[in-house]
Amino acid sequence: MRIGIMSAMHEEINALIQTVKSPRTTRLGDRSYYEGDLWGTEAVLAFSRWGKVASASTVATLILKFEVDVVLFTGVAGAMDNALDIGDVVVGEAFYQHDMDARPIFKQFEIPLAGKSFFLASKKLNTKLLSATEAFLHSDAIDDDVKKTFAITAPKVITGAIASGDKFVSSNKDAERIKQALPQVKCVEMEGAAVAQVCAEYDVPFGIIRTISDSANHTADIDFMKFTQEVASKYSIGIIRNFLNA
Ligand code: ADE
Numbered sequence: 001m002r003i004g005i006m007s008a009m010h011e012e013i014n015a016l017i018q019t020v021k022s023p024r025t026t027r028l029g030d031r032s033y034y035e036g037d038l039w040g041t042e043a044v045l046a047f048s049r050w051g052k053v054a055s056a057s058t059v060a061t062l063i064l065k066f067e068v069d070v071v072l073f074t075g076v077a078g079a080m081d082n083a084l085d086i087g088d089v090v091v092g093e094a095f096y097q098h099d100m101d102a103r104p105i106f107k108q109f110e111i112p113l114a115g116k117s118f119f120l121a122s123k124k125l126n127t128k129l130l131s132a133t134e135a136f137l138h139s140d141a142i143d144d145d146v147k148k149t150f151a152i153t154a155p156k157v158i159t160g161a162i163a164s165g166d167k168f169v170s171s172n173k174d175a176e177r178i179k180q181a182l183p184q185v186k187c188v189e190m191e192g193a194a195v196a197q198v199c200a201e202y203d204v205p206f207g208i209i210r211t212i213s214d215s216a217n218h219t220a221d222i223d224f225m226k227f228t229q230e231v232a233s234k235y236s237i238g239i240i241r242n243f244l245n246a
Pocket residue numbers: 076077078079167168169170188189190213214215216217220224
């Protein structure tokens with residue numbers, strides 16, 4: 001198996017890149033791709049940058065140029081479900097593009113000419129991701145002082161729908177609009193549904209995990225930057241390591 005691993009931010013994937021044994025680096029389309037052995041698995045790592053276009057082009061390159069068989073994406077998200085706390089993890093099942101709206105020609109959220117409004121992650125990968133995440137959250141891999149800083153007490157993992165769009169959601173008004181239109185959605189981010197669409201089109205199984213960094217309201221930017229720097233990379237490396245049985 002050759003696995004492609006992506007994140008939207010350098011901070012989120014840097015620790016994993018450092019773990020690859022003598023990585024071969026390729027610059028292509030303004031991105032860096034790091035190929036090598038990750039705990040005994042052949043891997044290609046990339047950070048896509050933010051948003052649907054950036055992540056779609058990066059995942060297409062992973063599939064077409066680096067011939068990965070499987071894609072994993074790890075990153076952070078803003079909570080839509082009130083039951084989610086900062087430090088919880090969502091393993092994405094169905095991926096919607098909350099800013100896709102070609103009405104009146106197509107229904108709201110329908111991907112034009114794809115005939116669907118969402119793309120589904122691989123069930124098999126999700127089962128593994130769920131247990132990898134559970135094992136990570138129940139380990140002592142997250143420092144107590146980090147937990148204290150972010151008021152993380154009993155972090156949990158759930159599965160569910162995720163919505164992506166080219167918008168950092170940082171107001172109650174925008175969050176409410178998404179909640180009303182897509183009540184099944186657990187969290188929002190800016191890449192997952194684009195990665196999901198490209199993987200589905202190339203028939204490549206994918207799994208996407210998102211750690212809740214903020215509540216998608218007026219505090220989102222403050223929580224987000226701090227969380228990404230201090231916590232997200234630890235979650236990524238810990239969960240992927242468990243996933244690869246390393
Ligand atoms: N990623 C993390 N938090 C987010 C938010 N509030 N909106 C969009 N993407 C995010």
